[in-house]
Amino acid sequence: MNHPTAVPDCGCPDRAPVAATRRGVLRGAALAGATMAFGSTIVTMDSRREADAATPARSVVVLLSLRGAADGLSLVVPYREAAYYAARPGIAVPVGSLLATDATFGLHPALAPMLPLWNAGKLAAIHATGLPVANRSHFSAMEEIEDADPGTAARVGWLNRLVGSTTSDSTLEALAVGNGLPASLLGPEPAMSFRTLETATIGGADKWDPNGTRMRSLSTLWRGSPSPMGRAARTALDAVVDLGPAKAQADHVASYPNSDLGKALSAVARTLRADLGVSAVTVDSGNWDMHVGLGKPVAGQWMHRNATDLASGIAAFFADLGAMADRVTLVTLSEFGRRVQENGTGGLDHGWGNVMFAAGAGVKGGRYYGRWPGLQNTVDADVPVTTDFRSVLAEVVRTRTSASVASVFPGFAPESLGFMTSL
Known part of the structure; x- marks a missing residue:
């Protein structure tokens, strides 16, 4: 997704593949049985499964991916660490500007829009999280965290496994809003992706087709086909039709930041308010790959802009959900963190642990969680990972869904962190 203010790519050798191409999405999604693209809408489906009526979801998990490796030490600052300020003479966040401080941490001042959530006990931060083994390749690390099943050759994402482990039969259980279907949703369960709610329709629908002739023609074409593609086509067509109630919801996009993230979260809120059975959602925020020019913590600088967009978007999202907010849990995740020490161009190179x-x-x-390992001020120093990112996700899955944690994260024994309460 594009940042509200254009920023050059870092030039990392593996940076280009981060945004999956349409061809790559279609090729990977073929594992689901079939894929259909309607304009900007991509629907993958299990060809063994016909569409079912929408069933309201008991709870919803929203994954917000900070693409490009966000710097967790800027977002949640360990201000008691002398090494933090020694390592970042040009970009450290001053103690006096930090928000929601405790004895160890404080929030970046640009996260102020989320303070009401923090003060209401609806926002927590878990530090020193990440992959169990450092991986500094954007593409490879993203694949690891979205599959969340080390060692497997299967292209099945953890959110797809989550959907497959729940009891709902809704066609619209899994949704990605953005440019394509991320790896977290690839797999045998039905999933939908669209760039905007308004364009989630049959390709070619325009003023010359005011009565939905193309939709009826496609339905007639596939209605009697017993083939896997026929069953897949009927599922896809029903899924597109099912978005009608979401499009009828009031659009409060003006209350969001004017960015790709703001528009995406607005579309998600409208879809969830329609209660169509969506239980797993992914949205992207980016670009966070700040090798150069991260900037001082003041308005207009890259980190400040991104953090403002993130916090304003999340705050507007929960306000927009209304009563539905009682069923929605949002988690942020980035492929890895950044080095402790700033580099010679006012940025940060690829690291390991994150928030x-x-x-x-x-x-x-209203609390910070995790085991803080402390910092070192050396050129190659990382934030060590003390909490596997899957433990964070598993706690959300265990407490908010009917899914089996063992099915969603095969072979993994999560630790209990205590930041969630059960339904």
């Missing part, structure tokens, strides 16, 4: 945020239903917020 994750959890917001909304079931969160025991």
Whole structure:
């Protein structure tokens, strides 16, 4: 997704593949049985499964991916660490500007829009999280965190496994809003992706087709086909039709930041308010790959802009959900963090440990969680990972869904972190 203010790519050798191409999405999604593209809408479906009527979801998990490796030490600052300020003479966040401080941490001042959630106990931060083994390749690390099943050759994402482990039969259980279907949703369960709610329709629908002739023609074409493609086509057509109630919801996009993230979260809120059975959602925020020009913590600088967009978007999202907010839990995740020490161009190179945020239903917020390992001020120093990112996600899955944690994260024994309460 594009940042509200254009920023050059870092030039990392593996940066280009981060945004999956349409061809790559279609090729990977073929594992689901079939894929259909309608304009900007991509629907993958299990060809063995016909569409079912929408069933309201008991709870919803929203994954917000900070693409490009966000710097967790800027977002949640360990201000008591002398090494932090020694390592970042040009970009450190001053103690006096930090928000929601405790004895160890404070929030970046640009996260102020999320303070009401924090103060209401609906927002928590878990530091020193990440992959169990450092991986500094954007593409490879993203694949690891979205599959969340080390060692497997299967292209099945953890959110797809989550959907497959729940009891709902809704066609619209899994949704990605953005440019394509991320790896977290690839797999055998039905999933839909669209760039905007308004364009989630049959390709070619225009003023010359005011009565939906193309839709009826496609339905007639596939209605009697017993083939896997026929069953897949009927599922896809029903899924597109099912978005009608979401499009009828009031559009409060003006209350969001004017950015790709703001528009995406607005579309998600409208879809969730329609209660169509969506239980797993992914949205992207980017670009966070700040090798150069991260900037001082003042308005207009890259990190400040991104953090403002993130916090304003999340705050507007929960306000927009209304009563639905009691069923929605949002988690942020980035492929890895950044080095402790700033580089010679006012930025930060690829690191390891990072921070994750959890917001909304079931969160025991207003607190920082995790085991803080401390910092070192050396050129190659990372934030060590003390909490596997899967433990954070598993706690959300265990407390907010009917899914089996063992099915969603095969072979993994999560630790209990205590930042969530059960349904």
